[in-house]
Amino acid sequence: MADRLVALRERAVSGRRRAGPGDADHRGARGTGGSWRRFASSPVAVVGLALTALFVLVAALAYYIAPTDPFSFAGTPFEPPSPKHWLGTDDLGRDVFAGVVHGARTSLFVGVAVAGASLVIGTVVGGVAGFAGGKVDDLLMRVTELSQVLPRFFLALTVVALFGPGLRNMVLVLALTSWELTARVARSGVLAVKELEYVTAAEALGSSPWRNLRTHVLPNAIAPVVALASLQVGGAILIEASLSFLGLGDPNVISWGYMLNNAQSFVRRAWWMSVFPGLAIAVAVLGVNLLGDALNDFWNPRSRTSGASG
Amino acid sequence: MVRYTVRRLLQAVPLVFGASVVTWILIHAAPGDPIVALAGEDGDAGYYAMMRERFGLDRPLHEQFFVYLGRLVQGDLGFSYRQNRSAVGVILDQLPATLLLMVPALAIATVIGISVGTLAAARKNSTLDNSARTATLLGHAVPVFWLSQVLLLLFALRFDWFPVQGRNDARTDYEGLRAVLDVAHHMVLPVVALVTVYVPPIMRVTRAAVIENLDEMYIRAARARGQSRRRVLIRHALPNAMLPIVTVIGSQIGFMFAGSVLVETVFAWPGLGRLLLSAILARDFAIITAMLLMLSVTIILMNLITDLVYSLLDPRVRHGT
Numbered sequence: 001m002a003d004r005l006v007a008l009r010e011r012a013v014s015g016r017r018r019a020g021p022g023d024a025d026h027r028g029a030r031g032t033g034g035s036w037r038r039f040a041s042s043p044v045a046v047v048g049l050a051l052t053a054l055f056v057l058v059a060a061l062a063y064y065i066a067p068t069d070p071f072s073f074a075g076t077p078f079e080p081p082s083p084k085h086w087l088g089t090d091d092l093g094r095d096v097f098a099g100v101v102h103g104a105r106t107s108l109f110v111g112v113a114v115a116g117a118s119l120v121i122g123t124v125v126g127g128v129a130g131f132a133g134g135k136v137d138d139l140l141m142r143v144t145e146l147s148q149v150l151p152r153f154f155l156a157l158t159v160v161a162l163f164g165p166g167l168r169n170m171v172l173v174l175a176l177t178s179w180e181l182t183a184r185v186a187r188s189g190v191l192a193v194k195e196l197e198y199v200t201a202a203e204a205l206g207s208s209p210w211r212n213l214r215t216h217v218l219p220n221a222i223a224p225v226v227a228l229a230s231l232q233v234g235g236a237i238l239i240e241a242s243l244s245f246l247g248l249g250d251p252n253v254i255s256w257g258y259m260l261n262n263a264q265s266f267v268r269r270a271w272w273m274s275v276f277p278g279l280a281i282a283v284a285v286l287g288v289n290l291l292g293d294a295l296n297d298f299w300n301p302r303s304r305t306s307g308a309s310g
Numbered sequence: 311m312v313r314y315t316v317r318r319l320l321q322a323v324p325l326v327f328g329a330s331v332v333t334w335i336l337i338h339a340a341p342g343d344p345i346v347a348l349a350g351e352d353g354d355a356g357y358y359a360m361m362r363e364r365f366g367l368d369r370p371l372h373e374q375f376f377v378y379l380g381r382l383v384q385g386d387l388g389f390s391y392r393q394n395r396s397a398v399g400v401i402l403d404q405l406p407a408t409l410l411l412m413v414p415a416l417a418i419a420t421v422i423g424i425s426v427g428t429l430a431a432a433r434k435n436s437t438l439d440n441s442a443r444t445a446t447l448l449g450h451a452v453p454v455f456w457l458s459q460v461l462l463l464l465f466a467l468r469f470d471w472f473p474v475q476g477r478n479d480a481r482t483d484y485e486g487l488r489a490v491l492d493v494a495h496h497m498v499l500p501v502v503a504l505v506t507v508y509v510p511p512i513m514r515v516t517r518a519a520v521i522e523n524l525d526e527m528y529i530r531a532a533r534a535r536g537q538s539r540r541r542v543l544i545r546h547a548l549p550n551a552m553l554p555i556v557t558v559i560g561s562q563i564g565f566m567f568a569g570s571v572l573v574e575t576v577f578a579w580p581g582l583g584r585l586l587l588s589a590i591l592a593r594d595f596a597i598i599t600a601m602l603l604m605l606s607v608t609i610i611l612m613n614l615i616t617d618l619v620y621s622l623l624d625p626r627v628r629h630g631t
Contacts, residue, residue: 278456
């Protein structure tokens with residue numbers, strides 16, 4: 001994702017100079033009847049949608065797919081994959097399949113929560129900065145810049161190490177460091193839309209600035225921001241897994257990173273403890289990344305050259 | 311050029327200040343008492359008070375903040391009570407081992423990323439292009455520590471081609487060239503794992519930037535003058551695509567360190583990764599926060615350097631057009 005993010009950042013950073021009413025033109029393509037067909041015609045979109053659907057379904061139906069509690073002792077330790085334990089058992093005789101299935105819930109929660117927060121914070125900060133302009137804009141953009149230079153992984157690691165492991169802390173710190181790009185894109189979107197005539201008209205009719213921003217400007221600038229936020233899901237899942245792998249995960253919640261952390265000690269003895277949770281991470285992240293790419297090809301077409309379908 | 315450089319330098323100062331404030335807030339808002347962690351749970355009150363005074367923890371918060379800032383300016387990023395040394399010293403001791411993995415991995419990744427990315431751009435939608443793009447997507451999705459475990463399972467445990475862990479063979483006492491080769495042998499798997507995650511962003515940006523440049527008029531002009539496709543690609547399109555490539559390499563420095571820390575953990579490599587892990591276990595927070603701050607400053611500096619290189623290569627940047 002990183003390179004696409006760089007492309008978008010470049011575009012967004014220079015947004016003030018480039019943005020103009022004409023920028024809204026490309027959005028005209030959306031809303032015409034063929035948009036779903038156009039979306040579904042891309043193999044990236046279809047594969048991404050299918051893998052993401054699988055991921056979400058497994059997470060939602062975890063208790064039906066794997067009724068065993070992933071923390072309970074289901075068999076003897078270190079059983080290799082067998083018809084009874086499809087993916088084997090770990091050092092304490094816990095079922096790896098149950099762990100992989102229930103771990104999807106943790107990853108999905110972290111990914112969606114972080115992307116949602118990135119969307120909300122980014123829209124508010126970017127929207128206010130772009131709409132207010134002047135000193136407010138300068139100050140907010142300085143803060144945004146700061147959130148860009150702080151290394152996410154190490155910041156998250158520091159916070160979780162200092163404040164104690166737990167999903168809440170992890171989601172909080174990832175959310176607070178993931179809104180830089182959404183803010184920039186929201187800001188350049190608002191800059192483009194706020195000059196349009198209907199906004200001026202609403203202003204002339206006495207609509208307050210806050211109401212104007214909320215009901216007239218943001219709804220017309222939000223689609224690319226949503227698409228961009230979707231790209232945060234995969235990254236958040238990977239960071240959560242990495243921190244859990246370092247032993248900083250929530251000890252009360254099963255997660256793929258925690259399983260890999262545990263597997264590290266027994267890598268010589270039980271390959272299945274490593275292979276399957278990691279595969280689950282790769283499939284889930286691939287799915288949400290592909291879907292995010294497709295959404296961005298659709299809503300942020302100017303960065304399409306760097307896209308997987310470009 | 312001078313004016314642009316000064317302006318960019320001045321913009322970097324508040325960022326460094328902001329990063330130090332964030333780090334300080336984290337340290338002081340954190341629950342738990344460093345003195346109790348150091349002196350043990352059942353020291354008497356007088357001993358705690360003495361320790362507090364010794365480390366200046368009895369003074370008001372704003373005073374502590376200015377003391378902290380003053381120390382930062384002098385390059386003092388905290389003291390590891392555990393190792394009884396400055397945190398910077400401990401980190402700098404481990405840094406070379408980490409760079410021993412990161413630098414070769416980055417060099418190899420840059421060569422692979424730029425050459426494959428350029429070839430893929432030249433033959434858009436060819437088999438090469440499609441496989442390169444698929445590999446990029448997979449590289450973005452695979453967790454690097456898991457990839458390391460799989461490499462270790464396959465090539466160290468199953469096939470026994472490479473040593474399992476560590477930086478050198480502890481059972482033998484090689485010297486000279488054999489010692490170097492021994493370390494190189496231990497480096498292969500971790501470097502391969504790192505290259506796998508470093509390549510995708512570089513390759514993707516190269517491909518996109520070269521494709522964009524191949525569409526430009528000057529390329530058509532060069533072709534019309536009778537230059538070969540190959541020459542146009544290497545002498546015209548690629549150099550003009552270098553700016554985004556430099557940016558992506560510069561902006562990925564935090565991500566690269568994170569990858570290295572994780573890979574080191576799997577391969578028990580004695581670098582920053584192991585230091586970080588032991589600091590987490592021992593609750594030696596000075597090490598962790600110093601590492602965060604050093605890395606933030608490195609990132610700010612890398613951004614600055616990238617921008618300056620940019621403006622040297624492309625005068626439009628410094629004139630803001």
